[in-house]
Amino acid sequence: MTDSQVLNLKVEFGGGLELLFDKKRSHRVALPSPPSSPPDAAKKTPADINFLIHWLKDNLLRERAELFIENGTVRPGILVLVNDTDWELEGEGEYVLQEGDEIVFISTLHGG
Amino acid sequence: MSESCGNPNVESEAVMPRKAKFDKGKTCVKCKENPGNLVIRHAVYCKDCFGPLISSRFRHALEPHINATPSGPRRVALKPTGDLLVGFSGGLGSTVLLDLVHHSYLLKVVANVSKGGKAHPRNNERVWKNVRACYVEIADAFPGMKDRIEDVRAAVGRYDGVEFVPVRIQDAFDPTWWEKVSGKPAPPLGLDIDLSDEDVRISSSNSDSTPISALHSYLRKLPTPTAVHSTISTLIRILLLYTAHATTSSHLVQGTSLTSLSINLISSISQGGGFVVPQVTQEEWFPRTSPAPTESATARRSVRVIRPLRDIGMKECAAWAWWNQLPIAGKQKVPVSRQTIDDLTKDFIVGLEKDFPSTVSTIAKTVAKLAPKGDAGDRCVMCELPTQRSAQEWKARIAIRSFTAPDPSTTLSPATSLSPLLCYSCHTTLTSRSSRGAIPAQTGMPVAGPPSPLVPLPAWTVAHLAAPADTLEPHGCSPSDSTREGEQHGEVWEAKKLSVDDLRTLVGDFMLDDDS
Incomplete structure (x- = not known):
């Protein structure tokens, strides 16, 4: 795989989620391109946050996947920021990632 | 099936469009200038307006209750x-x-x-x-x-x-x-x-x-x-x-x-x-x-x-x-x-x-x-x-x-x-x-x-x-x-389980005869 097919991202975890990811808050991630879908194999599928979530689960998550992912997306109670902006303003999981993006996952489930 | 009900087998693509998580644009509803950073219950706020908003909500919830007598909306010295x-x-x-x-x-x-x-x-x-x-x-x-x-x-x-x-x-x-x-x-x-x-x-x-x-x-x-x-x-x-x-x-x-x-x-x-x-x-x-x-x-x-x-x-x-x-x-x-x-x-x-x-x-x-x-x-x-x-x-x-009746003696x-x-x-x-x-x-x-x-x-x-x-x-x-x-009202009530015979006596007037 060439470098042009890889997206370099900064991924951070907060609110206790870092405990699931090797107890490291900040990660530099080289995200590969997602596999193309069969009907149109020549057309490249852009990497979006949904793909990143699954990639993180398969490659960085160390324990208890159910605390991070649920029904194909992040578990309710996890706030996602894309370049310091709520992902709800950016199309949530369908936001197409860009080179150098900073994605933050913060758990809000650590009680009062 | 009528058209109004829809047929999920035929109209599999006819799903309801997802409602946006925010009501208006992506601009902050407070300053109306900066692009928004956070959606709070359908309203968009920028980072600059978010801080004062949270501080204000915190003080608004706390300060009216600081004085021994609640002060209401009027601002008074907090003692x-x-x-x-x-x-x-x-x-x-x-x-x-x-x-x-x-x-x-x-x-x-x-x-x-x-x-x-x-x-x-x-x-x-x-x-x-x-x-x-x-x-x-x-x-x-x-x-x-x-x-x-x-x-x-x-x-x-x-x-x-x-x-x-x-x-x-x-x-x-x-x-x-x-x-x-x-x-x-x-x-x-x-x-x-x-x-x-x-x-x-x-x-x-x-x-x-x-x-x-x-x-x-x-x-x-x-x-x-x-x-x-x-x-x-x-x-x-x-x-x-x-x-x-x-x-x-x-x-x-x-x-x-x-x-x-x-x-x-x-x-x-x-x-x-x-x-x-x-x-x-x-x-x-x-x-x-x-x-x-x-x-x-x-x-x-x-x-x-x-x-x-x-x-x-x-x-x-x-x-x-x-x-x-x-x-x-x-x-x-x-x-x-x-x-x-x-x-x-x-x-x-x-x-x-x-x-x-x-x-x-x-x-x-x-x-x-x-x-x-x-x-x-x-x-x-x-x-x-x-x-x-x-x-x-x-x-x-x-x-x-x-399942056992309480003993009145105890x-x-x-x-x-x-x-x-x-x-x-x-x-x-x-x-x-x-x-x-x-x-x-x-x-x-x-x-x-x-x-x-x-x-x-x-x-x-x-x-x-x-x-x-x-x-x-x-x-x-x-x-x-x-x-x-x-x-209550000078009366003392007691819960007591009745035997079958006592129950029969109580409701006897309302029971049908066996031969009727």
């Missing part, structure tokens, strides 16, 4: 009658709360001391002379939990001017702790209760168990994981209240966010706490041994429990903590089954908030309008919340609690039974068994000695039971009021 105690769990809400308290009432005073006019030191005296953060460590209740007092001490230590007050959960069973916070000698003998029957019979305790073993014994005998969860919350609440009283605090603030408040309300109601719904949001607590409320306000020394984050959701708390780089020490979970009412309610409300954020706010705002029906009797000797009169009678009336007096002195919720917590059997052994609490149905009572309950009647009642009710549940 609390005592100090401030922050209930600090290390979780997200209490971390944000402590940061807001420090930012609003400690930091600003230091920043303004060299200025004049409105910023003159005379006009910027500290609202609270002393601010303390109390942390209740529950690690000793369950084997394998990490003691985090030092971690939390470090988290509180980030804030100048905040004193750290650690308390341990087993203090609830420690007569020495009770003497320290109440200023009165603890009763010489402890009391045990029997959780094997619904009367919760009281007996003198002959054991000289340590506070930790008493705590383990108490938790081990609780009938369900929900009861363990609920009991830990009650013990923490009472420990915080008496610590607030002992530190001359007039206010106890807790980091219950809007989301947590909605969870607490639904969970409390589903566990039989409907009568104390107002107290889940805000509470004016008097120690049971203090002077009556007819005396002066200073002599009364009540503790006002406020939740200043009640208009701020978990999402906003997370954003505040992230953008202000607040380290979250983390709140330890009670290691019991995930199937407790609290956990199931939390999963439901957090899931609801993801797709319908305004609905969670609606829960809290709707419940805030509810008022309990009926008079409050005495306060519960366990949780110290108001009890509903005749709660036990009502409970006996609506459900079959036993009518229990409050001296031998705890049931009449408990609120409906605490009685249910102590006695309502799961249909699936006893509590699973996963809590892993050590078992010492042969099994016994007797469990020790918390220190305050022992003291209340041993105290003379005139000091039991700050509300002016006789302590025996709640025990005379069946007595």
Whole structure:
């Protein structure tokens, strides 16, 4: 795989989620391109946050996947920021990632 | 099938378009200039406007309740009658709360001391002379939990001017702790209760168990994981209240966010706490041994429990903590089954908030309008919340609690039974068994000695039971009021199971003849 097919991202975890990811808050991630879908194999599928979530689960998550992912997306109670902006303003999981993006996952489930 | 109903087999693509998570554009609704950074219940805010918004909501929820007499919308000088105690769990809400308290009432005073006019030191005296953060460590209740007092001490230590007050959960069973916070000698003998029957019979305790073993014994005998969860919350609440009283605090603030408040309300109601719904949001607590409320306000020394984050959701708390780089020490979970009412309610409300954020706010705002029906009797000797009169009678009336008829000759007096002195919720917590059997052994609490149905009572309950009647009642009710549940208008009512023959005699006039 060439470098042009890889997206370099900064991924951070907060609110206790870092405990699931090797107890490291900040990660530099080289995200590969997602596999193309069969009907149109020549057309490249852009990497979006949904793909990143699954990639993180398969490659960085160390324990208890159910605390991070649920029904194909992040578990309710996890706030996602894309370049310091709520992902709800950016199309949530369908936001197409860009080179150098900073994605933050913060758990809000650590009680009062 | 008609067109109006639609045919899912044919119209598989005709799905309803997803509603946007924000109402208008992506520009901040406040400054109307900057691009938005956060969506809060369909409204978009930029990072610059978010900070003042949260500070303003925090102060708006807290400041009208600082003075002894609520000040209403008009701004007056803030003069609390005592100090401030922050209930600090290390979780997200209490971390944000402590940061807001420090930012609003400690930091600003230091920043303004060299200025004049409105910023003159005379006009910027500290609202609270002393601010303390109390942390209740529950690690000793369950084997394998990490003691985090030092971690939390470090988290509180980030804030100048905040004193750290650690308390341990087993203090609830420690007569020495009770003497320290109440200023009165603890009763010489402890009391045990029997959780094997619904009367919760009281007996003198002959054991000289340590506070930790008493705590383990108490938790081990609780009938369900929900009861363990609920009991830990009650013990923490009472420990915080008496610590607030002992530190001359007039206010106890807790980091219950809007989301947590909605969870607490639904969970409390589903566990039989409907009568104390107002107290889940805000509470004016008097120690049971203090002077009556007819005396002066200073002599009364009540503790006002406020939740200043009640208009701020978990999402906003997370954003505040992230953008202000607040380290979250983390709140330890009670290691019991995930199937407790609290956990199931939390999963439901957090899931609801993801797709319908305004609905969670609606829960809290709707419940805030509810008022309990009926008079409050005495306060519960366990949780110290108001009890509903005749709660036990009502409970006996609506459900079959036993297959055997009660023996009238063994009518229990409050001296031998705890049931009449408990609120409906605490009685249910102590006695309502799961249909699936006893509590699973996963809590892993050590078992010492042969099994016994007797469990020790918390220190305050022992003291209340041993105290003379005139000091039991700050509300002016006789302590025996709640025990005379069946007595109304001079009549004494008694629940009694009838034999089949007695029943036949009673309804005989209405029965059809066998040969008809």
